[in-house]
Amino acid sequence: YEYLYTVDRCGEYIVRVSKAGDIGYNQVSFYSYDWSNADLTSFPVDPEANVEIVFDKKTYAPGETAHILFQAPFNGTMLVTTERNSVFSHQYVAVTNNAASLDIPIEEKYLPNAYVSAVLFRKLNEKNIPLLAGHGFAPIFVEKPSNKLNISIKAPNKIRPKTKQSVTVSTGAPNVYFTLAAVDEGVLQVSNYRTPDPYGYFYTKKALETDTYDFFRHLIPEPEKSAGGGGEGTEMSKRLNPLGVQRFKPVSLWSGIRKTDANGNAEVVLDVPEFSGELRLMVFSYKGNAFGSSQKGMKVADPIVITPALPRFLSANDTMSMVITAFNTTDKSVRLTLSIEAHGPIIPMAKKAVLEIGANQEKYVNVNLRTSAEVGKGTVEVKTSAFGEEYAISTDIPVRPISPYTSDAITGVVEAGDTARIEVPNVYLSSGRKSYIAFSPFPVANFAKELKYLIGYPHGCLEQTTSKAFPQIYLRDIAVMLDPSILNHGSPTYFVNEAITKIVSMQQPDGSFSYWPNGGSYNSWANVYATHFLLEAKKAGYAVPENTVKAALNSIAQLARGKKTTDYTWHEYAEKISIRRIADKSIVYALYVLASAGVPDKNLMNYYRAEQALLTSDTRFLLAGAFAHTGDRKTFLELMPPEFVPEAAVRETGDSFDSPIRANALILNVLFDTDLSSGKIPLYLEYLSKTYHTNNWYSTQDNAFTLLAFGKAARIASSSHIRGIVQIGAKQYSYGGDNQRIDIDPFGKKVSIALKGSGRVYYSLVTEGVRKDGKVRIEDKNLQIRREFLGRDGKSIDLKSIKRNDLVVIKLSLSSSLDHLQNVAISDLLPAGFEIENPRLTENTDYGFTRNATSPEYMDIRDDRMNIYTNLYGRQPQYFYYIVRAVTAGTFVYAPVVAEAMYDANYYSASGYGKIRIHK
Numbered sequence: 044y045e046y047l048y049t050v051d052r053c054g055e056y057i058v059r060v061s062k063a064g065d066i067g068y069n070q071v072s073f074y075s076y077d078w079s080n081a082d083l084t085s086f087p088v089d090p091e092a093n094v095e096i097v098f099d100k101k102t103y104a105p106g107e108t109a110h111i112l113f114q115a116p117f118n119g120t121m122l123v124t125t126e127r128n129s130v131f132s133h134q135y136v137a138v139t140n141n142a143a144s145l146d147i148p149i150e151e152k153y154l155p156n157a158y159v160s161a162v163l164f165r166k167l168n169e170k171n172i173p174l175l176a177g178h179g180f181a182p183i184f185v186e187k188p189s190n191k192l193n194i195s196i197k198a199p200n201k202i203r204p205k206t207k208q209s210v211t212v213s214t215g216a217p218n219v220y221f222t223l224a225a226v227d228e229g230v231l232q233v234s235n236y237r238t239p240d241p242y243g244y245f246y247t248k249k250a251l252e253t254d255t256y257d258f259f260r261h262l263i264p265e266p267e268k269s270a271g272g273g274g275e276g277t278e279m280s281k282r283l284n285p286l287g288v289q290r291f292k293p294v295s296l297w298s299g300i301r302k303t304d305a306n307g308n309a310e311v312v313l314d315v316p317e318f319s320g321e322l323r324l325m326v327f328s329y330k331g332n333a334f335g336s337s338q339k340g341m342k343v344a345d346p347i348v349i350t351p352a353l354p355r356f357l358s359a360n361d362t363m364s365m366v367i368t369a370f371n372t373t374d375k376s377v378r379l380t381l382s383i384e385a386h387g388p389i390i391p392m393a394k395k396a397v398l399e400i401g402a403n404q405e406k407y408v409n410v411n412l413r414t415s416a417e418v419g420k421g422t423v424e425v426k427t428s429a430f431g432e433e434y435a436i437s438t439d440i441p442v443r444p445i446s447p448y449t450s451d452a453i454t455g456v457v458e459a460g461d462t463a464r465i466e467v468p469n470v471y472l473s474s475g476r477k478s479y480i481a482f483s484p485f486p487v488a489n490f491a492k493e494l495k496y497l498i499g500y501p502h503g504c505l506e507q508t509t510s511k512a513f514p515q516i517y518l519r520d521i522a523v524m525l526d527p528s529i530l531n532h533g534s535p536t537y538f539v540n541e542a543i544t545k546i547v548s549m550q551q552p553d554g555s556f557s558y559w560p561n562g563g564s565y566n567s568w569a570n571v572y573a574t575h576f577l578l579e580a581k582k583a584g585y586a587v588p589e590n591t592v593k594a595a596l597n598s599i600a601q602l603a604r605g606k607k608t609t610d611y612t613w614h615e616y617a618e619k620i621s622i623r624r625i626a627d628k629s630i631v632y633a634l635y636v637l638a639s640a641g642v643p644d645k646n647l648m649n650y651y652r653a654e655q656a657l658l659t660s661d662t663r664f665l666l667a668g669a670f671a672h673t674g675d676r677k678t679f680l681e682l683m684p685p686e687f688v689p690e691a692a693v694r695e696t697g698d699s700f701d702s703p704i705r706a707n708a709l710i711l712n713v714l715f716d717t718d719l720s721s722g723k724i725p726l727y728l729e730y731l732s733k734t735y736h737t738n739n740w741y742s743t744q745d746n747a748f749t750l751l752a753f754g755k756a757a758r759i760a761s762s763s764h765i766r767g768i769v770q771i772g773a774k775q776y777s778y779g780g781d782n783q784r785i786d787i788d789p790f791g792k793k794v795s796i797a798l799k800g801s802g803r804v805y806y807s808l809v810t811e812g813v814r815k816d817g818k819v820r821i822e823d824k825n826l827q828i829r830r831e832f833l834g835r836d837g838k839s840i841d842l843k844s845i846k847r848n849d850l851v852v853i854k855l856s857l858s859s860s861l862d863h864l865q866n867v868a869i870s871d872l873l874p875a876g877f878e879i880e881n882p883r884l885t886e887n888t889d890y891g892f893t894r895n896a897t898s899p900e901y902m903d904i905r906d907d908r909m910n911i912y913t914n915l916y917g918r919q920p921q922y923f924y925y926i927v928r929a930v931t932a933g934t935f936v937y938a939p940v941v942a943e944a945m946y947d948a949n950y951y952s953a954s955g956y957g958k959i960r961i962h963k
Contacts, residue, residue: 094179119165192335363933471812512542517754554594697865
C-alpha cells in the first residue's frame with residue numbers, strides 16, 4: 044500500500060486502510076535496540092495484548108450516542124475507528140490508568156451493525172522496553188424500529204381435521220403484504236426447517252470487510268505459542284428422504300400473497316385435510332424496507348385417532364400383519380368396532396376388530412392382509428364410530444411386481460397400396476398394461492420403444508442424465524406422440540430443463556462435470572457429451588448459465604490439449620477383430636464441440652488433419668465437421684471419406700462408450716449439422732433403420748444419438764401424400780399422413796393398416812406391462828451376482844424364522860471372467876417387510892466379516908431397493924454389504940438380484956428368488 048512509509052530501521056507509520064481507500068495514520072517514534080541478548084521470557088506483557096471494548100447498551104438506534112469504555116493492558120495512545128465496508132470515522136484517545144472512554148454518534152449508515160476497532164501502542168525507548176501493542180474489535184448493533192413489523196396470529200390452539208379454519212393475521216399497519224403457510228410440524232422437523240425471518244435476513248449482522256495492517260511483529264521477535272487444538276465441524280445429518288414413492292400426503296397449505304386492510308388485519312381460511320398432528324402456522328410480511336414474521340402451533344386431532352401401520356410397499360402374493368393403533372384423546376372410556384376395507388390388489392383377511400380403550404389411552408390390534416397376483420395402487424381404509432361421530436383413515440400403498448415391467452414393440456413400414464396386419468399380444472396382467480400404435484411418414488416412428496426406454500432409464504449418472512434429455516431438444520412434439528406417458532411427469536421441455544439443472548449442479552471447480560452426483564469419478568467422453576448438450580440446449584433457447592458453458596468449454600479445451608491416444612478395437616470383417624492405436628475419441632469430439640461453440644482450437648485441428656492415421660471413420664467425420672463449423676469447406680471436403688463405409692467398432696462398457704450403432708449415428712448427426720445436401724445422409728438413415736432392430740438391447744448412447752439424428756431428420760422431412768384406414772378389432776380410424784398415435788384397448792385384437800396415395804408410413808405397435816407368467820430371466824451371462832442373508836456373526840440365517848426388529852446383513856458378491864468391465868449396475872429389490880437400516884457398512888463397524896467390502900462408485904437408495912454402481916478390474920470378486928431391519932410381520936416375496944453392464948447387454952446376471960417370513 045502506498046500509505047506505508049519507513050521512517051528508520053525500526054520506525055513505521057501505523058495505518059488504517061479500507062477497501063474504499065479511507066485512511067487514518069499516526070507517526071510513532073521508535074529507537075534502535077539490540078534484541079540479540081534480550082530475555083523475552085521476562086517480558087511482563089505479551090507484545091500483542093487485547094483491548095476490551097464495553098458498550099453501555101446492547102443495541103442503538105440512529106441518532107443515539109454510544110458511550111464506550113476501553114479497558115487496556117497498558118497506558119499509551121489508542122487509534123479508535125468505526126468501520127464495516129469502509130472506515131466511517133477515526134480518532135486518537137489517550138489511555139491513562141489502563142482505561143479510556145469515548146462517545147460515538149450513531150448514524151443510519153451503521154445499520155444493521157458496524158465495528159469499533161482499537162489499536163493501542165506506546166513509544167519505545169530504552170526505559171520503555173518492550174514495544175507493546177494492543178488490539179480490539181467489537182460489533183456495535185444498530186436497529187431502526189420502523190423497519191421491523193410486529194405480527195400476531197390469532198388461531199385456536201386445537202382444531203378438528205377435515206374442517207375449514209379461520210386464521211387472523213394482524214400487523215398493526217395497513218396495506219402490509221404477507222403470506223401464511225400451515226405445514227405439518229413433523230415434516231418441518233425432518234428437514235430442521237425454521238420459520239423464515241425476513242427481518243433477520245435483510246438486517247443480519249454484516250461482516251467486517253476492512254483489513255488492519257501494522258509492523259509491530261517485525262520490530263520484535265515473536266515468542267513461540269502452543270498450537271491450538273480443534274476439530275472438524277460435523278455436517279448436519281441429511282435426513283431428507285431421497286426415495287421417490289410418496290405414500291404419505293404431507294400437509295402444506297399456503298395463502299398466496301395477501302394484504303392487510305386499513306386496520307392492519309386480514310383473515311385467511313384454511314381448508315384442513317384429514318390429518319392428525321400439529322401444524323405450524325408461519326406468516327411472512329413486508330412493506331417497503333420493513334419486514335416481519337411470526338409462528339404459532341395448532342394441534343389437529345379427532346377425539347379418536349386411528350393409525351394403521353403399513354410397510355412402504357408390498358409385492359404380489361405377500362401376506363402381512365397390519366397393526367392398527369387407536370388413541371382415545373377424551374376423558375371417557377370407549378369401545379371401538381373397527382371396520383377394515385381394502386381396494387385394488389389388497390385383500391383384508393378379517394373385516395372387523397374390537398378395542399376397549401380407557402380415557403386418554405392408546406391400544407392396538409393386529410389384522411392380516413394379503414395381496415393378489417395383480418399389481419398397482421392399493422388402498423386400505425379403517426373406519427369406526429364413537430361419541431356420535433364417524434372416524435376413518437385411508438392409506439395408499441403401491442403393490443410392486445416381482446417380475447419386471449417390460450415394454451415390447453413391433454415395428455415396420457407400409458407402402459402405399461399395401462396392407463399390414465399385426466396382432467396385439469395379450470401376455471400382460473390387466474393392471475397397468477398399455478398399448479398404442481404410432482405412425483409417422485418418417486422412420487422416427489420405429490423408435491417409440493427406444494424413446495420410452497431412454498426416458499425411463501433408472502440410473503442417474505452424467506451420461507444417462509444427458510442421454511435422457513438430449514434427443515428431446517429435437518423431438519418435443521414427436522416425443523409426446525411416441526410416448527404420451529412422459530406427460531405424466533412433465534413435457535419434453537420440462538425434462539430438458541431438469542437435466543440442465545442437474546448437470547449444472549455436477550460441475551466441478553475446473554469446469555468439468557463429475558460422473559455421479561455429489562462428486563465422484565470422471566469420464567472424459569461424458570464430460571464432452573454434457574458440454575455438447577448444454578451448448579445445443581442454449582442454441583435452442585433454453586436458459587443455460589453462460590458461466591457454466593464457458594467453464595465447461597475451457598475444461599474440454601484442456602482435455603483436447605492432452606493429445607491422449609488409446610487402443611481401438613474394431614471388426615475388420617465378420618470373423619476378425621483388429622486393434623490399432625488411435626486418438627482418444629473424446630479429444631476429437633471435444634474439438635468438434637469447441638468449433639461448434641465458435642471457439643475452435645485450429646492448431647490441434649490441423650495436428651490431427653496431418654495425423655489422419657490416428658482417426659477412425661466417426662472421428663474423421665467429427666474433425667471434418669469441426670472445420671466446417673469454422674467455415675473451412677475445403678478442408679471439410681478433403682477429410683470426408685469418399686465412400687459410404689459403416690463404422691464397425693467393438694462395444695465398450697466405459698471409456699468412450701463406443702459401439703457400431705453409436706458411431707454411425709454420430710456420423711449422421713455431424714452430416715445433419717454441417718452438410719444437409721450430402722448423399723450419405725439417406726445411406727446412413729437406411730443403415731440405422733435396417734440394423735437397429737436386429738437386436739433387443741441398445742445402450743443409452745445408441746438410443747440418444749440415433750434419436751438425435753432421426754429427430755433432426757424429422758424436422759426437415761417433407762409432408763407425405765398418403766392416407767389410409769387403421770382397423771383395430773371392430774373399430775376404424777382414419778390416418779391423415781402425419782404423426783399420429785392411436786391407443787389400443789382391449790388387448791388380443793388384430794390391427795390392419797391399409798394405405799393409398801404415394802409414399803410410405805412407418806409404425807411402432809408398443810405394448811407394456813407385467814407379464815402374466817411372472818417370468819424373470821435367471822441366468823449368468825459373462826457376469827455373476829449372488830446374494831446372502833447374514834446375521835451379526837456373519838453366518839447365514841433361516842429366512843423363515845426372522846423376528847420383527849431383527850437386523851439382517853445383506854451380502855452381494857459380484858464377479859466376472861473379464862479383466863476389465865465398467866459401469867456395472869446392481870439392483871437388489873427388498874422384500875416388503877424390510878427397511879434399509881445402514882447402507883454403508885465399513886471396516887469401522889462392529890461386523891468384522893465386512894472388512895473385505897468393496898467401495899462402490901455410487902449408491903442409490905430407494906424405498907424398495909438398493910442400487911449399486913461399480914467397475915470391475917481384474918478377476919477378483921467384489922463384495923457389498925448393507926443392513927436391513929425387519930419391520931413388518933408377514934410372509935413376503937423377494938425378487939432376484941440383478942447385475943448388468945449398463946452399456947453392453949452381453950454382461951448380465953440374475954439370481955435368487957423366494958420368500959421370507961417375519962414373526963411378531
